[in-house]
Amino acid sequence: MKKLLILLAIAVGFSAGVFVVNRAVSREEKVVQPIDFSHALHAGKYRIPCMACHQRVMMGARASIPNIEVCGACHSTPMKKTPGELLVYRYVSRHRQIPWYSIYHVPDYVYFSHRRHVAIGKLDCKDCHGDMASLNSPPTTQFLQIKTQNCWNCHEKHNVTTDCSHCHR
Numbered sequence: 380m381k382k383l384l385i386l387l388a389i390a391v392g393f394s395a396g397v398f399v400v401n402r403a404v405s406r407e408e409k410v411v412q413p414i415d416f417s418h419a420l421h422a423g424k425y426r427i428p429c430m431a432c433h434q435r436v437m438m439g440a441r442a443s444i445p446n447i448e449v450c451g452a453c454h455s456t457p458m459k460k461t462p463g464e465l466l467v468y469r470y471v472s473r474h475r476q477i478p479w480y481s482i483y484h485v486p487d488y489v490y491f492s493h494r495r496h497v498a499i500g501k502l503d504c505k506d507c508h509g510d511m512a513s514l515n516s517p518p519t520t521q522f523l524q525i526k527t528q529n530c531w532n533c534h535e536k537h538n539v540t541t542d543c544s545h546c547h548r
């Protein structure tokens with residue numbers, strides 16, 4: 380595992396932010412991801428830290444979803460040759476971006492920053508995304524629904540501003 384993390388650190392150095400992400404259009408849309416990715420395996424069993432893959436989460440507004448530049452650190456040769464692994468390997472070896480869908484996104488007229496909440500506010504990913512490290516398949520619904528009321532309630536609890544202009548700039 381240590382070797383895997385070193386490989387990852389090397390790849391991270393080269394993966395300067397080319398991310399292809401599709402947005403799920405509505406809350407009702409049923410999302411089928413191109414690969415049945417398991418957080419339970421990667422973040423749970425192998426303990427790969429969230430920010431090793433979601434590399435912008437501490438410094439940007441968006442967390443970013445990793446693609447072949449990151450997966451390739453470990454999947455540039457098939458390990459156990461399971462069908463799932465071979466699928467990632469095919470994207471990596473053909474330099475094809477994995478067309479992930481993102482189910483969490485605020486509308487354009489709302490301002491939300493991960494850096495503010497995670498790096499400065501010291502909130503846990505779990506507060507808004509639940510226990511991702513226990514999921515065997517990609518999430519299909521938002522854990523904490525992105526609704527004014529849910530943002531608002533937590534702000535009141537933490538004595539943070541509920542002034543309209545801070546979330547709607």
Ligand code: HEC
Pocket residue numbers: 383384387414415416417420421425427432445446447449450451452453454458459460461462463464467
């Ligand atoms: C730090 C190393 C590392 C990185 C980075 C990594 N993986 Fe893995 N992945 C593993 C290991 C270890 C396994 C388990 C191999 C096995 O036991 O078959 C695995 C297995 C898998 C499997 C097969 C699971 C199954 O049940 O057959 C898939 C699919 C997968 N990874 C997708 C991805 C994707 C997509 C990315 C990039 C977003 C990624 N991995 C990044 C280490 C990594």
Ligand code: HEC
Pocket residue numbers: 429430433436440441442443444481483484485486491493496497502503504505506507508525
């Ligand atoms: C205060 C609530 C909150 C916390 C804490 C939080 N997130 Fe998010 N997350 C959101 C919201 C809201 C969005 C939608 C953001 C957008 O559309 O810009 C989101 C989107 C995402 C996405 C989708 C892709 C992207 O680029 O934004 C990922 C991945 C993600 N978060 C990972 C994380 C990780 C990892 C952590 C912990 C290190 C974390 N989040 C902590 C609320 C949160």
Ligand code: HEC
Pocket residue numbers: 412416417418421422427428429430431432433444445479480481482483484504505508511512516517518
């Ligand atoms: C090996 C890389 C890897 C690690 C480690 C990882 N993730 Fe992810 N994450 C992904 C990939 C790939 C996706 C897109 C597929 C999916 O939804 O499962 C994703 C999706 C997500 C999403 C859904 C984003 C959306 O808008 O659909 C959230 C939230 C998230 N991850 C949070 C976390 C948290 C919290 C951790 C740490 C406990 C973590 N991730 C660890 C690779 C990773």
Ligand code: HEC
Pocket residue numbers: 485486489525526527528530531534540541542543544545546547
């Ligand atoms: C803590 C963040 C936050 C604050 C404070 C906030 N909003 Fe919002 N607002 C959101 C989010 C997130 C959405 C999009 C999700 C939704 O529709 O609930 C939204 C959506 C909206 C919409 C469009 C959706 C609808 O319900 O028609 C309007 C209009 C709006 N807000 C007005 C306001 C006004 C006026 C205030 C001040 C009294 C305010 N907001 C304060 C986060 C916030």
Ligand code: HEC
Pocket residue numbers: 485489490491492495496499500501502506507523525526529530531533534537539540545546
């Ligand atoms: C789990 C609790 C929690 C949730 C949910 C949450 N926030 Fe926050 N938010 C905080 C905390 C705590 C801070 C203060 C961070 C700091 O600066 O220490 C903050 C700060 C902010 C700020 C900066 C406020 C300022 O002073 O200018 C904005 C903007 C913001 N949040 C928007 C949102 C939006 C939009 C949502 C919903 C999509 C949301 N937040 C959901 C806890 C939360």
